[in-house]
Amino acid sequence: MSYRQARYDEPLIFEMEGENDFCLMNDDEVNVPEGMVRKELCLPEVPEMEVVRHYVNLSQMNFGVDNGMYPLGSCTMKYNPKYADKLSSLPEVTSVHPCQDEDSIQGALCLMRELEKALCAISMMDAVTLQPAAGAQGEFTGMLIAKAYHADRGQTRTEVIVPDSAHGTNPASAAMAGYTVIEVPSGQDGCVDLEALEAALSERTAAVMVTNPNTLGLFEKDIVRMAEMVHAAGALLYYDGANLNAIMGTTSPGTMDFDIVHFNLHKTFATPHGGGGPGAGPVGVKKFLEPYLPVPRIVSDEGRYRLDYERTDSIGKVRSMFGNFAVLVRAYAYIIAQGGDGLKETSQRAVLNSNYLKSKVVAAYDMPFAQLRKHEFVVSARRLAKEKGVHATDVAKALLDRGFMSPTVYFPSLVEEALMIEPTESESKDTLDRYAQALLDIAAGDPADIKASPRYTSVSRVDEVYAAKELILSWRIYQRKAGLK
Numbered sequence: 032m033s034y035r036q037a038r039y040d041e042p043l044i045f046e047m048e049g050e051n052d053f054c055l056m057n058d059d060e061v062n063v064p065e066g067m068v069r070k071e072l073c074l075p076e077v078p079e080m081e082v083v084r085h086y087v088n089l090s091q092m093n094f095g096v097d098n099g100m101y102p103l104g105s106c107t108m109k110y111n112p113k114y115a116d117k118l119s120s121l122p123e124v125t126s127v128h129p130c131q132d133e134d135s136i137q138g139a140l141c142l143m144r145e146l147e148k149a150l151c152a153i154s155m156m157d158a159v160t161l162q163p164a165a166g167a168q169g170e171f172t173g174m175l176i177a178k179a180y181h182a183d184r185g186q187t188r189t190e191v192i193v194p195d196s197a198h199g200t201n202p203a204s205a206a207m208a209g210y211t212v213i214e215v216p217s218g219q220d221g222c223v224d225l226e227a228l229e230a231a232l233s234e235r236t237a238a239v240m241v242t243n244p245n246t247l248g249l250f251e252k253d254i255v256r257m258a259e260m261v262h263a264a265g266a267l268l269y270y271d272g273a274n275l276n277a278i279m280g281t282t283s284p285g286t287m288d289f290d291i292v293h294f295n296l297h298k299t300f301a302t303p304h305g306g307g308g309p310g311a312g313p314v315g316v317k318k319f320l321e322p323y324l325p326v327p328r329i330v331s332d333e334g335r336y337r338l339d340y341e342r343t344d345s346i347g348k349v350r351s352m353f354g355n356f357a358v359l360v361r362a363y364a365y366i367i368a369q370g371g372d373g374l375k376e377t378s379q380r381a382v383l384n385s386n387y388l389k390s391k392v393v394a395a396y397d398m399p400f401a402q403l404r405k406h407e408f409v410v411s412a413r414r415l416a417k418e419k420g421v422h423a424t425d426v427a428k429a430l431l432d433r434g435f436m437s438p439t440v441y442f443p444s445l446v447e448e449a450l451m452i453e454p455t456e457s458e459s460k461d462t463l464d465r466y467a468q469a470l471l472d473i474a475a476g477d478p479a480d481i482k483a484s485p486r487y488t489s490v491s492r493v494d495e496v497y498a499a500k501e502l503i504l505s506w507r508i509y510q511r512k513a514g515l516k
């Protein structure tokens with residue numbers, strides 16, 4: 032066994048043996064569904080040093096933004112400055128409890144109120160709720176707000192229009208809120224086809240969800256016209272703000288006449304994103320929709336902050352307590368540290384890096400919709416697939432062996448063999464050059480060699496569908512499940 036293999040053969044903590052292993056038994060009646068109750072939890076009693084080595088080894092079997100470039104399109108996997116982590120780890124943040132008396136959490140309420148104001152200024156919206164825990168939950172909140180608004184006006188609108196380039200959460204959120212999803216195709220230029228939009232709009236349309244720049248990295252050039260069309264039909268215009276990284280300080284959803292927007296604090300505003308960790312998906316609205324925002328609202332009376340639950344038109348609560356507070360602290364710290372000019376420069380650099388990298392890789396990859404991009408771009412491995420049998424997946428796996436995370440692949444689905452690359456503003460020119468070189472080397476490489484990747488990761492290729500459905504965490508567990516041992 033090589034050194035690398037040995038390091039990758041880290042057992043699970045449950046598989047380790049200590050001197051005084053012990054089990055915690057749960058004899059109490061607990062109010063959770065049958066089958067979800069853990070009757071016992073057995074842990075090995077291993078020395079501190081073993082525990083430290085165990086988790087450090089596990090962390091090295093993974094790849095993260097602190098290991099290397101991670102240009103996962105649409106996900107904005109940028110470097111998150113450590114000062115934001117440090118501030119969110121202060122005892123004033125970690126020890127505060129949401130059930131404390133308002134008088135004892137004035138600082139926390141002040142921070143949240145100030146963050147709301149900052150997000151209003153960035154988006155040019157009038158009011159913000161910080162409650163939703165993710166982008167998708169922000170979308171769902173936005174859809175409930177649209178529903179409450181139309182109901183108030185005595186209208187039953189049953190449809191939500193979503194472009195075919197949208198993130199999968201858009202149609203899912205609309206459907207969860209009870210709407211029928213109408214998909215509109217993109218035109219030749221990769222932007223929403225206005226004729227198709229016109230044909231889809233009707234008195235049944237509750238909202239149109241738009242991502243701008245869209246997931247191809249293209250700015251919807253007809254957005255002003257689109258907003259007019261949507262509003263003329265009596266519908267609301269929803270902005271998927273996961274990609275706000277592209278436009279801060281240059282334009283905003285409010286300027287483009289959007290009515291509702293969600294932000295992904297864990298993409299744009301310095302929270303490590305991925306691994307299912309906590310996020311935050313605040314929602315901003317124009318003044319006329321403010322009454323529908325979730326309760327409680329943070330209000331200030333003569334310098335004292337309090338929580339207002341007395342909002343008769345509110346859609347209610349969408350999440351327990353006030354949201355993911357530590358994530359809000361990180362975002363606030365980041366916004367304050369950057370300042371308005373810093374945020375603008377962040378977006379400008381994100382766009383510059385994306386176009387720079389694009390210009391280096393177009394020699395070997397097809398470029399559908401060949402205009403200037405915003406924070407991300409999509410190329411196609413179509414030619415490689417046809418000529419050499421090397422698919423987008425193979426390119427992704429070969430990148431892992433070269434020390435880089437792969438881009439997002441096979442999304443958006445309107446591009447065949449899509450590689451969706453978002454370098455983010457935080458990468459240096461040198462790193463971008465090395466990434467581009469890796470992509471060019473892979474395109475020029477021996478197909479058999481590329482298809483044998485990855486060779487140097489903790490696991491090689493897995494059956495992704497099976498792996499998602501059947502959690503097998505180690506080869507020992509696999510052996511047991513397969514009856515081999």
Ligand SMILES: *Cc1c(COP(=O)(O)O)cnc(C)c1O
Pocket residue numbers: 105106165166167168198200201242246271273274295310312
């Ligand atoms: C990430 C993303 C979402 C969903 O955000 P989550 O926080 O992952 O739920 C929605 N739309 C776009 C364009 C995204 O990139």
